[in-house]
Amino acid sequence: MKRLNWGMIGGGKGSQIGPAHRMGAQADGNFALAAGALDHDAERGKAYAAELGVAPDRAYGDWREMLEKEQARENRVDLVTVATPNSTHFEITKAFLQAGFNVLCEKPMTMQVDEAEEIVAIASSTGKICAVNYCYSAYPMVREMRQMVARGDIGKVRVIVVNFSHGHHGDAADADNPRVRWRYDPQIAGVSGQFADCGIHAMHLASFVSGDQVRELSADFASAIPSRALEDDAMVNFRMEGGTVGRLWTSSVAIGRQHGFDIQVFGETGGLKWWAEQPNQVYYTPVGGRTQIIEKGEGGLSGEAARLSRVAIAHPEGFPMAVANIYVDLAAAIRGEPHGAFPTAEDGLRSMAAVHQAVASARQAGAWVDARPPSLR
Structure with missing residues (x-):
């Protein structure tokens, strides 16, 4: 089974949620971290992406650069995870959905109701997945x-x-x-x-x-x-x-x-x-x-x-594996396979x-x- 290309925005070094996403996405061999804009400090984000094995040309300084360059690639990412501060979720999620990417957004998805209505409409019109990480x-x-x-x-x-x-x-x-x-x-x-x-x-x-x-x-x-x-x-x-x-x-x-x-x-x-x-x-x-x-x-x-x-x-799996289960269902949905309900x-x-x-x-x-x-x- 070929791994899907996965990209992450935010969740850099020291992030509380970043490690859970990286463990979860890659736990079952469904996704490989192929691209990232991991930090608001461009150089720090690129350096951390390199530590995680991301190729230099796909370690981006910010999400706008990632969007522009991933759009142009034949092997563009199949799923983008948005793990940035709450106030940025709407803008980033909207931009990637409109560009034809599947998105998993950390909660809250937006800050305003009208923004959330817009995201639902865009996901519907593009046919792309927009999931929210209610991992429990x-x-x-x-x-x-x-x-x-x-x-x-x-x-x-x-x-x-x-x-x-x-x-x-x-x-x-x-x-x-x-x-x-x-x-x-x-x-x-x-x-x-x-x-x-x-x-x-x-x-x-x-x-x-x-x-x-x-x-x-x-x-x-x-x-x-x-x-x-x-x-x-x-x-x-x-x-x-x-x-x-x-x-x-x-x-x-x-x-x-x-x-x-x-x-x-x-x-x-x-x-x-x-x-x-x-x-x-x-x-x-x-x-x-x-x-x-x-x-x-x-x-x-x-x-x-x-x-x-x-x-x-009797063996506990815990929080990262609950996040992993979200990715299991997303991978199946992206591949057009049967899957469970995800938020x-x-x-x-x-x-x-x-x-x-x-x-x-x-x-x-x-x-x-x-x-x-x-x-x-």
Whole structure:
């Protein structure tokens, strides 16, 4: 099987997300890093690309140079990953989609709803893939939960409780640390802090597992550290198209919690629970029965969960391999082969609409608002 050519923008040396993408994209032999514009400092980016084995003529000083020169190549990249600061996602993703490239964009896909609407339209008109890296949806046991819900194992879903809360920004003395401060600066982060950073992962997972979409929401935002212009704690109640009730908590000041991402799905005939710190297990409780632990790698799992499990039972795979599973599905889609569900530009659009509507709700003391983007109402 010939490897696909892969290009990366951002994610340079010292990046938090860059290594996960490089490990993930190349883990299964589907992609080879062929081109990159890895740093806002051109020379530093070129030097790091060389360290990673990128040929000198495909180590670019910036994304515009990469776009211009890759367009002219016969062996142009098959997929471009955008792992730059949030405010640049729209411009770069739009340019590469319009030029006929497939794109995987880090979340959030855009900063504004109208920008996200434009990306969806461009992806549709060009026929190119635009995916968004909601990678928690690619853990094998999350895929198992999705299959269990779709099969009706727990009946109609009544309630979803999901949270993504940690305490790593809970020290007020650390509030001016540049690596922390930007997340609460409207000039850089946009209209929302914690909900846009972590909460949309949780909301996306609720939709992904349930197979349903959020229709309306009510939000309460708080800046527990008063110097922050944007929220560091949020509670969002939501209702889905199919009638499911949702409760979402997200926080960066929950001292004592580490990653703190979990989801519980309660149906008419059973309940399910998964959490990121124990990603190999799904807890399943049938109504009137005992709680069972379903393990990654055991017999009898759905084909979707088994397909994305690489190592034997009881061996953890972790976050980089969840990212790798996104690339597995993207490679199959690019080749025109069968693949699982991966987050698309429409998911990015729904997330951005939810962010802006949650902000609007919080400003109106939790008033219920339509969470859907204009084009999907």
